[in-house]
Amino acid sequence: MCRPLLALLVCGALLSGSSVAVRAAPGPVVRGYAYGEHPRQTVTEYGTKGPALVILHGGYWAEDTDWSDWAGWFAERGFRVYDTDYRLNSDAPWDAQRVDALAALRWVADRNGGVRPLLLGSSAGGQIATVAGTYGAGASRVRGVVALSPVATPYRAWVDGARDGADRNQRRLRREAARLAGCDPDRDGRRCWDRWADMAARTHASGAEDAPMFLVHSAEDFVPAAHAHDLAFAQRVAGGTDTRLRVVPGAAHGAKLLDDDGVRRSVLRWLREHA
Structure with a gap:
Protein backbone atom coordinates (compact mmCIF):
# COMPACT_ATOMS: atom_id res chain seq x y z
CA MET A 1 0.00 0.00 0.00
CA CYS A 2 2.77 2.48 0.85
CA ARG A 3 5.06 3.16 -2.12
CA PRO A 4 8.76 2.21 -1.90
CA LEU A 5 9.69 5.79 -2.71
CA LEU A 6 8.09 7.06 0.48
CA ALA A 7 9.49 4.35 2.73
CA LEU A 8 8.39 4.35 6.36
CA LEU A 9 8.05 8.10 6.73
CA VAL A 10 4.88 8.59 4.75
CA CYS A 11 3.36 5.29 5.88
CA GLY A 12 3.70 6.39 9.47
CA ALA A 13 2.06 9.69 8.65
CA LEU A 14 -0.91 7.95 7.03
CA LEU A 15 -1.42 5.75 10.06
CA SER A 16 -1.33 8.76 12.35
CA GLY A 17 -3.78 10.74 10.19
CA SER A 18 -1.28 13.48 9.40
CA SER A 19 0.74 14.21 6.28
CA VAL A 20 4.42 14.52 5.62
CA ALA A 21 6.39 15.90 2.70
CA VAL A 22 9.52 14.30 1.32
CA ARG A 23 11.48 14.95 -1.82
CA ALA A 24 13.09 12.19 -3.85
CA ALA A 25 15.80 14.35 -5.42
CA PRO A 26 15.48 15.57 -8.04
CA GLY A 27 11.83 14.50 -8.17
CA PRO A 28 8.65 16.20 -6.99
CA VAL A 29 7.52 16.80 -3.42
CA VAL A 30 5.56 13.76 -2.22
CA ARG A 31 2.89 13.67 0.50
CA GLY A 32 0.69 10.89 1.88
CA TYR A 33 -2.92 11.33 3.02
CA ALA A 34 -5.98 9.30 3.99
CA TYR A 35 -9.29 10.01 2.26
CA GLY A 36 -11.23 7.53 4.44
CA GLU A 37 -10.98 5.37 7.53
CA HIS A 38 -10.01 2.04 5.95
CA PRO A 39 -6.22 1.42 5.85
CA ARG A 40 -6.34 1.19 2.06
CA GLN A 41 -8.23 4.44 1.55
CA THR A 42 -5.09 6.48 0.98
CA VAL A 43 -3.58 8.77 -1.63
CA THR A 44 0.02 9.68 -2.30
CA GLU A 45 0.34 13.18 -3.75
CA TYR A 46 3.19 14.05 -6.12
CA GLY A 47 3.91 17.68 -6.86
CA THR A 48 2.40 20.90 -5.60
CA LYS A 49 0.78 22.53 -8.63
CA GLY A 50 -0.93 21.87 -11.93
CA PRO A 51 -4.12 20.05 -12.91
CA ALA A 52 -5.05 17.21 -10.57
CA LEU A 53 -4.56 13.70 -11.95
CA VAL A 54 -5.83 10.69 -9.99
CA ILE A 55 -4.20 7.31 -10.73
CA LEU A 56 -5.94 3.98 -9.97
CA HIS A 57 -3.50 1.07 -10.09
CA GLY A 58 -4.18 -2.40 -11.47
CA GLY A 59 -3.45 -5.80 -9.96
CA TYR A 60 -6.50 -7.99 -10.68
CA TRP A 61 -8.44 -6.08 -7.97
CA ALA A 62 -6.39 -8.33 -5.66
CA GLU A 63 -3.02 -6.67 -5.14
CA ASP A 64 -1.27 -3.33 -5.20
CA THR A 65 1.02 -2.37 -8.06
CA ASP A 66 3.66 0.33 -7.88
CA TRP A 67 2.91 3.48 -9.87
CA SER A 68 5.34 5.75 -8.03
CA ASP A 69 7.71 6.16 -11.00
CA TRP A 70 4.95 7.11 -13.41
CA ALA A 71 3.28 9.32 -10.81
CA GLY A 72 6.54 11.22 -10.49
CA TRP A 73 6.89 11.36 -14.27
CA PHE A 74 3.49 12.98 -14.72
CA ALA A 75 4.17 15.35 -11.83
CA GLU A 76 7.38 16.47 -13.50
CA ARG A 77 5.32 17.32 -16.58
CA GLY A 78 2.98 19.68 -14.82
CA PHE A 79 0.35 17.59 -13.06
CA ARG A 80 -0.48 17.34 -9.39
CA VAL A 81 -0.74 13.57 -9.14
CA TYR A 82 -2.72 11.51 -6.63
CA ASP A 83 -1.67 7.85 -6.65
CA THR A 84 -4.74 6.26 -5.08
CA ASP A 85 -5.31 3.00 -3.25
CA TYR A 86 -8.72 1.40 -2.80
CA ARG A 87 -10.17 -1.66 -1.09
CA LEU A 88 -9.22 -4.91 -2.80
CA ASN A 89 -11.57 -7.78 -3.56
CA SER A 90 -10.21 -9.51 -0.45
CA ASP A 91 -11.30 -6.51 1.63
CA ALA A 92 -14.80 -6.13 0.22
CA PRO A 93 -16.77 -7.11 -2.90
CA TRP A 94 -18.08 -4.72 -5.52
CA ASP A 95 -19.20 -1.93 -5.26
CA ALA A 96 -16.73 -0.99 -2.50
CA GLN A 97 -14.10 -0.18 -5.15
CA ARG A 98 -16.40 2.29 -6.89
CA VAL A 99 -17.35 3.83 -3.54
CA ASP A 100 -13.65 4.33 -2.78
CA ALA A 101 -12.88 5.83 -6.18
CA LEU A 102 -15.75 8.31 -5.93
CA ALA A 103 -14.72 9.25 -2.39
CA ALA A 104 -11.12 9.80 -3.51
CA LEU A 105 -12.27 11.94 -6.44
CA ARG A 106 -14.35 14.11 -4.10
CA TRP A 107 -11.39 14.42 -1.71
CA VAL A 108 -9.05 15.46 -4.52
CA ALA A 109 -11.56 17.95 -5.94
CA ASP A 110 -12.01 19.52 -2.49
CA ARG A 111 -8.24 19.80 -2.14
CA THR A 134 -19.87 6.70 -16.58
CA TYR A 135 -21.72 6.05 -13.30
CA GLY A 136 -24.44 8.66 -12.90
CA ALA A 137 -23.24 11.95 -14.29
CA GLY A 138 -19.57 10.99 -14.59
CA ALA A 139 -18.60 14.24 -16.26
CA SER A 140 -19.71 16.12 -13.15
CA ARG A 141 -16.84 14.57 -11.15
CA VAL A 142 -14.14 13.78 -13.73
CA ARG A 143 -12.67 15.98 -16.47
CA GLY A 144 -11.51 12.98 -18.51
CA VAL A 145 -10.50 9.33 -18.16
CA VAL A 146 -7.47 7.56 -19.60
CA ALA A 147 -7.75 3.78 -19.25
CA LEU A 148 -4.84 1.47 -20.09
CA SER A 149 -5.96 -2.12 -20.78
CA PRO A 150 -9.23 -1.57 -18.88
CA VAL A 151 -11.17 -4.67 -17.85
CA ALA A 152 -14.22 -2.65 -18.81
CA THR A 153 -16.54 -5.67 -19.01
CA PRO A 154 -15.57 -8.08 -16.21
CA TYR A 155 -18.05 -10.70 -17.44
CA ARG A 156 -16.08 -10.85 -20.70
CA ALA A 157 -12.98 -11.64 -18.59
CA TRP A 158 -14.97 -14.35 -16.81
CA VAL A 159 -15.84 -15.96 -20.15
CA ASP A 160 -12.39 -15.54 -21.70
CA GLY A 161 -10.69 -17.10 -18.69
CA ALA A 162 -12.60 -20.36 -19.23
CA ARG A 163 -11.79 -20.73 -22.93
CA ASP A 164 -9.47 -23.41 -24.25
CA GLY A 165 -6.06 -21.82 -24.59
CA ALA A 166 -6.66 -19.14 -21.97
CA ASP A 167 -3.32 -18.10 -20.48
CA ARG A 168 -2.56 -17.91 -16.77
CA ASN A 169 -3.29 -14.17 -16.65
CA GLN A 170 -6.73 -14.69 -18.16
CA ARG A 171 -7.46 -17.59 -15.82
CA ARG A 172 -6.46 -15.52 -12.83
CA LEU A 173 -8.50 -12.56 -14.06
CA ARG A 174 -11.55 -14.85 -14.23
CA ARG A 175 -11.02 -15.99 -10.63
CA GLU A 176 -10.46 -12.50 -9.29
CA ALA A 177 -13.44 -11.06 -11.19
CA ALA A 178 -15.63 -13.69 -9.55
CA ARG A 179 -14.17 -12.80 -6.17
CA LEU A 180 -14.87 -9.13 -6.89
CA ALA A 181 -18.48 -9.92 -7.76
CA GLY A 182 -18.85 -12.28 -4.83
CA CYS A 183 -20.91 -14.71 -6.89
CA ASP A 184 -20.88 -17.12 -9.84
CA PRO A 185 -22.94 -15.78 -12.77
CA ASP A 186 -23.56 -19.32 -14.05
CA ARG A 187 -25.34 -20.52 -10.93
CA ASP A 188 -26.25 -17.71 -8.54
CA GLY A 189 -29.28 -16.18 -10.20
CA ARG A 190 -30.56 -12.74 -11.16
CA ARG A 191 -29.05 -10.84 -8.27
CA CYS A 192 -25.61 -12.07 -9.30
CA TRP A 193 -26.21 -11.07 -12.92
CA ASP A 194 -27.19 -7.60 -11.74
CA ARG A 195 -23.87 -7.24 -9.92
CA TRP A 196 -21.86 -8.36 -12.95
CA ALA A 197 -23.77 -5.87 -15.09
CA ASP A 198 -23.09 -3.12 -12.55
CA MET A 199 -19.35 -3.82 -12.78
CA ALA A 200 -19.37 -3.12 -16.54
CA ALA A 201 -18.81 0.48 -17.62
CA ARG A 202 -20.99 -0.01 -20.70
CA THR A 203 -24.01 -0.58 -18.44
CA HIS A 204 -23.73 2.99 -17.21
CA ALA A 205 -22.92 4.68 -20.52
CA SER A 206 -25.14 7.72 -20.92
CA GLY A 207 -23.46 9.75 -23.65
CA ALA A 208 -23.28 13.45 -22.93
CA GLU A 209 -23.24 13.02 -19.13
CA ASP A 210 -20.17 10.79 -19.25
CA ALA A 211 -16.57 11.94 -18.98
CA PRO A 212 -14.44 12.01 -22.15
CA MET A 213 -12.34 8.86 -22.43
CA PHE A 214 -9.13 7.67 -24.06
CA LEU A 215 -8.92 3.85 -24.04
CA VAL A 216 -5.67 2.07 -24.94
CA HIS A 217 -4.92 -1.62 -25.51
CA SER A 218 -2.24 -3.58 -27.29
CA ALA A 219 -3.27 -5.92 -30.11
CA GLU A 220 -2.18 -9.01 -28.14
CA ASP A 221 -3.17 -7.77 -24.69
CA PHE A 222 -4.45 -10.54 -22.41
CA VAL A 223 -7.27 -8.08 -21.69
CA PRO A 224 -8.38 -7.72 -25.32
CA ALA A 225 -9.45 -4.49 -26.95
CA ALA A 226 -12.97 -5.94 -27.13
CA HIS A 227 -13.43 -4.52 -23.61
CA ALA A 228 -12.89 -1.00 -24.90
CA HIS A 229 -14.96 -1.66 -28.03
CA ASP A 230 -17.87 -2.69 -25.78
CA LEU A 231 -17.69 0.63 -23.97
CA ALA A 232 -17.09 2.77 -27.05
CA PHE A 233 -20.08 1.17 -28.82
CA ALA A 234 -22.32 1.73 -25.80
CA GLN A 235 -21.23 5.35 -25.73
CA ARG A 236 -22.05 5.83 -29.40
CA VAL A 237 -25.50 4.29 -28.93
CA ALA A 238 -26.08 6.66 -26.00
CA GLY A 239 -25.05 9.65 -28.11
CA GLY A 240 -21.55 10.13 -26.71
CA THR A 241 -18.98 11.54 -29.09
CA ASP A 242 -15.80 11.88 -27.00
CA THR A 243 -14.55 8.32 -26.52
CA ARG A 244 -11.28 7.55 -28.29
CA LEU A 245 -9.89 4.03 -28.68
CA ARG A 246 -6.33 3.22 -29.67
CA VAL A 247 -4.92 -0.27 -30.27
CA VAL A 248 -1.15 -0.54 -30.65
CA PRO A 249 1.03 -3.46 -31.80
CA GLY A 250 2.48 -5.91 -29.30
CA ALA A 251 1.35 -7.48 -26.04
CA ALA A 252 2.05 -4.71 -23.50
CA HIS A 253 -0.46 -4.49 -20.68
CA GLY A 254 -1.42 -1.66 -18.37
CA ALA A 255 1.47 0.57 -17.33
CA LYS A 256 3.76 -1.22 -19.78
CA LEU A 257 1.88 0.54 -22.58
CA LEU A 258 3.52 3.77 -21.43
CA ASP A 259 6.95 2.36 -22.27
CA ASP A 260 6.02 3.01 -25.90
CA ASP A 261 7.03 6.56 -26.78
CA GLY A 262 4.04 7.07 -29.08
CA VAL A 263 1.54 5.90 -26.46
CA ARG A 264 3.22 7.96 -23.76
CA ARG A 265 3.12 11.13 -25.84
CA SER A 266 -0.48 10.58 -26.93
CA VAL A 267 -1.63 10.02 -23.32
CA LEU A 268 0.21 13.14 -22.15
CA ARG A 269 -1.23 15.20 -25.00
CA TRP A 270 -4.77 13.94 -24.33
CA LEU A 271 -4.51 14.73 -20.63
CA ARG A 272 -3.24 18.23 -21.33
CA GLU A 273 -6.05 18.84 -23.82
CA HIS A 274 -8.66 17.85 -21.22
CA ALA A 275 -7.05 19.53 -18.21
Whole structure:
Protein backbone atom coordinates (compact mmCIF):
# COMPACT_ATOMS: atom_id res chain seq x y z
CA MET A 1 0.00 0.00 0.00
CA CYS A 2 2.77 2.48 0.85
CA ARG A 3 5.06 3.16 -2.12
CA PRO A 4 8.76 2.21 -1.90
CA LEU A 5 9.69 5.79 -2.71
CA LEU A 6 8.09 7.06 0.48
CA ALA A 7 9.49 4.35 2.73
CA LEU A 8 8.39 4.35 6.36
CA LEU A 9 8.05 8.10 6.73
CA VAL A 10 4.88 8.59 4.75
CA CYS A 11 3.36 5.29 5.88
CA GLY A 12 3.70 6.39 9.47
CA ALA A 13 2.06 9.69 8.65
CA LEU A 14 -0.91 7.95 7.03
CA LEU A 15 -1.42 5.75 10.06
CA SER A 16 -1.33 8.76 12.35
CA GLY A 17 -3.78 10.74 10.19
CA SER A 18 -1.28 13.48 9.40
CA SER A 19 0.74 14.21 6.28
CA VAL A 20 4.42 14.52 5.62
CA ALA A 21 6.39 15.90 2.70
CA VAL A 22 9.52 14.30 1.32
CA ARG A 23 11.48 14.95 -1.82
CA ALA A 24 13.09 12.19 -3.85
CA ALA A 25 15.80 14.35 -5.42
CA PRO A 26 15.48 15.57 -8.04
CA GLY A 27 11.83 14.50 -8.17
CA PRO A 28 8.65 16.20 -6.99
CA VAL A 29 7.52 16.80 -3.42
CA VAL A 30 5.56 13.76 -2.22
CA ARG A 31 2.89 13.67 0.50
CA GLY A 32 0.69 10.89 1.88
CA TYR A 33 -2.92 11.33 3.02
CA ALA A 34 -5.98 9.30 3.99
CA TYR A 35 -9.29 10.01 2.26
CA GLY A 36 -11.23 7.53 4.44
CA GLU A 37 -10.98 5.37 7.53
CA HIS A 38 -10.01 2.04 5.95
CA PRO A 39 -6.22 1.42 5.85
CA ARG A 40 -6.34 1.19 2.06
CA GLN A 41 -8.23 4.44 1.55
CA THR A 42 -5.09 6.48 0.98
CA VAL A 43 -3.58 8.77 -1.63
CA THR A 44 0.02 9.68 -2.30
CA GLU A 45 0.34 13.18 -3.75
CA TYR A 46 3.19 14.05 -6.12
CA GLY A 47 3.91 17.68 -6.86
CA THR A 48 2.40 20.90 -5.60
CA LYS A 49 0.78 22.53 -8.63
CA GLY A 50 -0.93 21.87 -11.93
CA PRO A 51 -4.12 20.05 -12.91
CA ALA A 52 -5.05 17.21 -10.57
CA LEU A 53 -4.56 13.70 -11.95
CA VAL A 54 -5.83 10.69 -9.99
CA ILE A 55 -4.20 7.31 -10.73
CA LEU A 56 -5.94 3.98 -9.97
CA HIS A 57 -3.50 1.07 -10.09
CA GLY A 58 -4.18 -2.40 -11.47
CA GLY A 59 -3.45 -5.80 -9.96
CA TYR A 60 -6.50 -7.99 -10.68
CA TRP A 61 -8.44 -6.08 -7.97
CA ALA A 62 -6.39 -8.33 -5.66
CA GLU A 63 -3.02 -6.67 -5.14
CA ASP A 64 -1.27 -3.33 -5.20
CA THR A 65 1.02 -2.37 -8.06
CA ASP A 66 3.66 0.33 -7.88
CA TRP A 67 2.91 3.48 -9.87
CA SER A 68 5.34 5.75 -8.03
CA ASP A 69 7.71 6.16 -11.00
CA TRP A 70 4.95 7.11 -13.41
CA ALA A 71 3.28 9.32 -10.81
CA GLY A 72 6.54 11.22 -10.49
CA TRP A 73 6.89 11.36 -14.27
CA PHE A 74 3.49 12.98 -14.72
CA ALA A 75 4.17 15.35 -11.83
CA GLU A 76 7.38 16.47 -13.50
CA ARG A 77 5.32 17.32 -16.58
CA GLY A 78 2.98 19.68 -14.82
CA PHE A 79 0.35 17.59 -13.06
CA ARG A 80 -0.48 17.34 -9.39
CA VAL A 81 -0.74 13.57 -9.14
CA TYR A 82 -2.72 11.51 -6.63
CA ASP A 83 -1.67 7.85 -6.65
CA THR A 84 -4.74 6.26 -5.08
CA ASP A 85 -5.31 3.00 -3.25
CA TYR A 86 -8.72 1.40 -2.80
CA ARG A 87 -10.17 -1.66 -1.09
CA LEU A 88 -9.22 -4.91 -2.80
CA ASN A 89 -11.57 -7.78 -3.56
CA SER A 90 -10.21 -9.51 -0.45
CA ASP A 91 -11.30 -6.51 1.63
CA ALA A 92 -14.80 -6.13 0.22
CA PRO A 93 -16.77 -7.11 -2.90
CA TRP A 94 -18.08 -4.72 -5.52
CA ASP A 95 -19.20 -1.93 -5.26
CA ALA A 96 -16.73 -0.99 -2.50
CA GLN A 97 -14.10 -0.18 -5.15
CA ARG A 98 -16.40 2.29 -6.89
CA VAL A 99 -17.35 3.83 -3.54
CA ASP A 100 -13.65 4.33 -2.78
CA ALA A 101 -12.88 5.83 -6.18
CA LEU A 102 -15.75 8.31 -5.93
CA ALA A 103 -14.72 9.25 -2.39
CA ALA A 104 -11.12 9.80 -3.51
CA LEU A 105 -12.27 11.94 -6.44
CA ARG A 106 -14.35 14.11 -4.10
CA TRP A 107 -11.39 14.42 -1.71
CA VAL A 108 -9.05 15.46 -4.52
CA ALA A 109 -11.56 17.95 -5.94
CA ASP A 110 -12.01 19.52 -2.49
CA ARG A 111 -8.24 19.80 -2.14
CA ASN A 112 -8.05 21.56 -5.50
CA GLY A 113 -10.68 24.24 -5.03
CA GLY A 114 -13.56 22.12 -6.28
CA VAL A 115 -12.00 21.59 -9.73
CA ARG A 116 -12.72 18.15 -11.18
CA PRO A 117 -9.60 15.99 -11.55
CA LEU A 118 -8.45 13.90 -14.46
CA LEU A 119 -8.39 10.14 -13.94
CA LEU A 120 -5.99 7.46 -15.19
CA GLY A 121 -6.67 3.79 -14.52
CA SER A 122 -4.70 0.68 -15.45
CA SER A 123 -6.17 -2.80 -15.99
CA ALA A 124 -8.44 -3.50 -12.99
CA GLY A 125 -7.98 0.14 -12.06
CA GLY A 126 -9.08 0.95 -15.60
CA GLN A 127 -12.35 -0.84 -14.92
CA ILE A 128 -12.90 1.26 -11.82
CA ALA A 129 -11.90 4.42 -13.70
CA THR A 130 -14.27 3.82 -16.61
CA VAL A 131 -17.13 3.10 -14.22
CA ALA A 132 -16.31 6.30 -12.29
CA GLY A 133 -16.49 8.17 -15.59
CA THR A 134 -19.87 6.70 -16.58
CA TYR A 135 -21.72 6.05 -13.30
CA GLY A 136 -24.44 8.66 -12.90
CA ALA A 137 -23.24 11.95 -14.29
CA GLY A 138 -19.57 10.99 -14.59
CA ALA A 139 -18.60 14.24 -16.26
CA SER A 140 -19.71 16.12 -13.15
CA ARG A 141 -16.84 14.57 -11.15
CA VAL A 142 -14.14 13.78 -13.73
CA ARG A 143 -12.67 15.98 -16.47
CA GLY A 144 -11.51 12.98 -18.51
CA VAL A 145 -10.50 9.33 -18.16
CA VAL A 146 -7.47 7.56 -19.60
CA ALA A 147 -7.75 3.78 -19.25
CA LEU A 148 -4.84 1.47 -20.09
CA SER A 149 -5.96 -2.12 -20.78
CA PRO A 150 -9.23 -1.57 -18.88
CA VAL A 151 -11.17 -4.67 -17.85
CA ALA A 152 -14.22 -2.65 -18.81
CA THR A 153 -16.54 -5.67 -19.01
CA PRO A 154 -15.57 -8.08 -16.21
CA TYR A 155 -18.05 -10.70 -17.44
CA ARG A 156 -16.08 -10.85 -20.70
CA ALA A 157 -12.98 -11.64 -18.59
CA TRP A 158 -14.97 -14.35 -16.81
CA VAL A 159 -15.84 -15.96 -20.15
CA ASP A 160 -12.39 -15.54 -21.70
CA GLY A 161 -10.69 -17.10 -18.69
CA ALA A 162 -12.60 -20.36 -19.23
CA ARG A 163 -11.79 -20.73 -22.93
CA ASP A 164 -9.47 -23.41 -24.25
CA GLY A 165 -6.06 -21.82 -24.59
CA ALA A 166 -6.66 -19.14 -21.97
CA ASP A 167 -3.32 -18.10 -20.48
CA ARG A 168 -2.56 -17.91 -16.77
CA ASN A 169 -3.29 -14.17 -16.65
CA GLN A 170 -6.73 -14.69 -18.16
CA ARG A 171 -7.46 -17.59 -15.82
CA ARG A 172 -6.46 -15.52 -12.83
CA LEU A 173 -8.50 -12.56 -14.06
CA ARG A 174 -11.55 -14.85 -14.23
CA ARG A 175 -11.02 -15.99 -10.63
CA GLU A 176 -10.46 -12.50 -9.29
CA ALA A 177 -13.44 -11.06 -11.19
CA ALA A 178 -15.63 -13.69 -9.55
CA ARG A 179 -14.17 -12.80 -6.17
CA LEU A 180 -14.87 -9.13 -6.89
CA ALA A 181 -18.48 -9.92 -7.76
CA GLY A 182 -18.85 -12.28 -4.83
CA CYS A 183 -20.91 -14.71 -6.89
CA ASP A 184 -20.88 -17.12 -9.84
CA PRO A 185 -22.94 -15.78 -12.77
CA ASP A 186 -23.56 -19.32 -14.05
CA ARG A 187 -25.34 -20.52 -10.93
CA ASP A 188 -26.25 -17.71 -8.54
CA GLY A 189 -29.28 -16.18 -10.20
CA ARG A 190 -30.56 -12.74 -11.16
CA ARG A 191 -29.05 -10.84 -8.27
CA CYS A 192 -25.61 -12.07 -9.30
CA TRP A 193 -26.21 -11.07 -12.92
CA ASP A 194 -27.19 -7.60 -11.74
CA ARG A 195 -23.87 -7.24 -9.92
CA TRP A 196 -21.86 -8.36 -12.95
CA ALA A 197 -23.77 -5.87 -15.09
CA ASP A 198 -23.09 -3.12 -12.55
CA MET A 199 -19.35 -3.82 -12.78
CA ALA A 200 -19.37 -3.12 -16.54
CA ALA A 201 -18.81 0.48 -17.62
CA ARG A 202 -20.99 -0.01 -20.70
CA THR A 203 -24.01 -0.58 -18.44
CA HIS A 204 -23.73 2.99 -17.21
CA ALA A 205 -22.92 4.68 -20.52
CA SER A 206 -25.14 7.72 -20.92
CA GLY A 207 -23.46 9.75 -23.65
CA ALA A 208 -23.28 13.45 -22.93
CA GLU A 209 -23.24 13.02 -19.13
CA ASP A 210 -20.17 10.79 -19.25
CA ALA A 211 -16.57 11.94 -18.98
CA PRO A 212 -14.44 12.01 -22.15
CA MET A 213 -12.34 8.86 -22.43
CA PHE A 214 -9.13 7.67 -24.06
CA LEU A 215 -8.92 3.85 -24.04
CA VAL A 216 -5.67 2.07 -24.94
CA HIS A 217 -4.92 -1.62 -25.51
CA SER A 218 -2.24 -3.58 -27.29
CA ALA A 219 -3.27 -5.92 -30.11
CA GLU A 220 -2.18 -9.01 -28.14
CA ASP A 221 -3.17 -7.77 -24.69
CA PHE A 222 -4.45 -10.54 -22.41
CA VAL A 223 -7.27 -8.08 -21.69
CA PRO A 224 -8.38 -7.72 -25.32
CA ALA A 225 -9.45 -4.49 -26.95
CA ALA A 226 -12.97 -5.94 -27.13
CA HIS A 227 -13.43 -4.52 -23.61
CA ALA A 228 -12.89 -1.00 -24.90
CA HIS A 229 -14.96 -1.66 -28.03
CA ASP A 230 -17.87 -2.69 -25.78
CA LEU A 231 -17.69 0.63 -23.97
CA ALA A 232 -17.09 2.77 -27.05
CA PHE A 233 -20.08 1.17 -28.82
CA ALA A 234 -22.32 1.73 -25.80
CA GLN A 235 -21.23 5.35 -25.73
CA ARG A 236 -22.05 5.83 -29.40
CA VAL A 237 -25.50 4.29 -28.93
CA ALA A 238 -26.08 6.66 -26.00
CA GLY A 239 -25.05 9.65 -28.11
CA GLY A 240 -21.55 10.13 -26.71
CA THR A 241 -18.98 11.54 -29.09
CA ASP A 242 -15.80 11.88 -27.00
CA THR A 243 -14.55 8.32 -26.52
CA ARG A 244 -11.28 7.55 -28.29
CA LEU A 245 -9.89 4.03 -28.68
CA ARG A 246 -6.33 3.22 -29.67
CA VAL A 247 -4.92 -0.27 -30.27
CA VAL A 248 -1.15 -0.54 -30.65
CA PRO A 249 1.03 -3.46 -31.80
CA GLY A 250 2.48 -5.91 -29.30
CA ALA A 251 1.35 -7.48 -26.04
CA ALA A 252 2.05 -4.71 -23.50
CA HIS A 253 -0.46 -4.49 -20.68
CA GLY A 254 -1.42 -1.66 -18.37
CA ALA A 255 1.47 0.57 -17.33
CA LYS A 256 3.76 -1.22 -19.78
CA LEU A 257 1.88 0.54 -22.58
CA LEU A 258 3.52 3.77 -21.43
CA ASP A 259 6.95 2.36 -22.27
CA ASP A 260 6.02 3.01 -25.90
CA ASP A 261 7.03 6.56 -26.78
CA GLY A 262 4.04 7.07 -29.08
CA VAL A 263 1.54 5.90 -26.46
CA ARG A 264 3.22 7.96 -23.76
CA ARG A 265 3.12 11.13 -25.84
CA SER A 266 -0.48 10.58 -26.93
CA VAL A 267 -1.63 10.02 -23.32
CA LEU A 268 0.21 13.14 -22.15
CA ARG A 269 -1.23 15.20 -25.00
CA TRP A 270 -4.77 13.94 -24.33
CA LEU A 271 -4.51 14.73 -20.63
CA ARG A 272 -3.24 18.23 -21.33
CA GLU A 273 -6.05 18.84 -23.82
CA HIS A 274 -8.66 17.85 -21.22
CA ALA A 275 -7.05 19.53 -18.21
